[in-house]
Amino acid sequence: MSEALPHPEEARSPAIAVEAHAAVAPAPMMRVRHLWHRFGNRDVLRDVTFDVGAGEIFGFIGPNGAGKTTTIRVMATLLEPMAGRVEIDGIDVTIDPEAVRKMIGYMPDHAGVYDRITVREYLEFFADAFQVPAMSVVDAVLELTDLGKLQDRLVAEMSKGMKQRLQLARILLHDPKVLILDEPASDLDPRARIEIRDLLLELRGLGKTIFLSSHILTELSDVCTSIAILERGRLVVAGPINEIAARLEAMRAAQAYGHAQPPPGYAHPHAPHAAAGHAAQGHPQHPQHPQVAPPQPAVRRVKLRVLGNPEMAAYLLRGGPGIMDVSVVGGVVHVGYTGPETKIAEMINHLVHRNVGIVGVEPERNELERIFLEVTRGEVQ
Structure with a gap:
């Protein structure tokens, strides 16, 4: 391996830290630590560090050329880093690549x-290449990926979406713990993307850890979790x-309060009389600063489709614990709330017990787009 690159302070990324869970949390399935790589005189990776937990679908996002x-x-053990360390289930990809390849x-x-x-x-060709002991695994993979009806069809006659599904079937033959997928839905039509998405969710349900790159x-x-x-x-x-969204919301709130100017005549709330006394005795007063309010929790949103009168459903939800705002748009109840996703179940239970039928629940999924636009600058290398 090449000599480690220096890590100058100015080269480190101003990443937004997300607080770690308790010390008893299980070890991550994938660990990336201070990863650097260079092509020619251009650094394509600069001190990259993150973890992927077991059983997660982990989204890897960035513009073209981001690394x-x-x-x-x-x-995937196809390239050695110039500095840093990558581990899959505790095994270093550069020290024991053969062991890693059996797991991914x-x-x-x-x-x-x-x-x-x-x-x-x-x-069957790739099952033999993977030295799979029983060819019955091919039948199991065909069933899992819903390719059984196409098993006698020439690959050349398949659509792009079916070929992507076949690729997923191929990498499942040796039952890996970790799936590393680079743009699996690239160039697929909407139906094929939905089918690939559903298959990924099913694989996660089987205990696979999925590392997924996509635009x-x-x-x-x-x-993604x-x-x-x-x-x-x-x-x-x-x-x-959800933690990143909450932290960004808290940062915005803290910045707003921290930069607010005090109103004329504002005195520090903790010692107004002491300040006045010092002034009377000729002592200079300390500069006054506004009290910084605690960061506000992030507001999450969900859309509820109900049977009957949506205005009645909105009325029943307003003022409930954690409910921030409720509105009716086009017959759909839009609710802003704070707290975990279990709050949605509480809302549904509340309405059902008051004889309001629920026919659809659709969490608003704009957090990821908002996060991406907020933390990136649109720069390319």
Whole structure:
């Protein structure tokens, strides 16, 4: 491995830190620490550090040239970093790449497939290459990826979406713990994207950890539990989406209060009489500062479709614990609330017990787009 690069303070990314969970939290499935890489005289990765928890669908986001594919190739043991460390389930990818390859399934962007064989022949070929002990695994993977009806079809006759599904089937043959997917929904039509999304959710339900790179933010917001955003090779932010959104909201609130100017004649609330006494004795008064209010919790939003009168549903929700605002737009009840997602279940339970039928619940999924636009500057390398 090349000599470690220096880590000058000015080169470190001004990442927004997300507080760690309790010390008893389980070890992450994927650990990236101070990762650097350079092509020629250009640093494409600069001191990148983040964790991916077991069982997560982790979204890896950034503009073209941000360093996403380079990071993924290091994780997949295809590229050695110039400095830093990447571990998969505690195993360093540069020290024992063979062990890492047995634990991961890697699907590159625009991966090619063998066209002149059938779907079953394709999977049996790779099952043999992976030294899978029983070919019955091919049947299991065909069923899981819903390719059983196409098993005798030539790969060349399949659509782009079906070929992407076949690629996912291929990397599942050796039952990896971790799936590393580089733009799996690239160039797919809307139906194929939905099918891939549903398959990823099913795989997560089977206990897989999924590291997913994509440019389609709305798609990621539907499936991801946590994210990392890169820009110009630096980590901008990483962590659970709801925690990042809450922290950004708190930062905005703190900045707003901290920069507020006190009104004329404002006295410090903790010692108004002492300040007046010092002034009377000829002592200079200390500069007065406004009291900084505590950061406000992030407001989350959900849309409820109800049977009957939506205005009545809105009336029943207004003023409830954690309910910040309620409005009716186009027959749909829009609710702003604070607290965990269990608050949605409480709202539904409250309405159902008052004979208001619920026919649709749609959390507003704009957090990821808002986070991306807020923490990035649109810069490319």
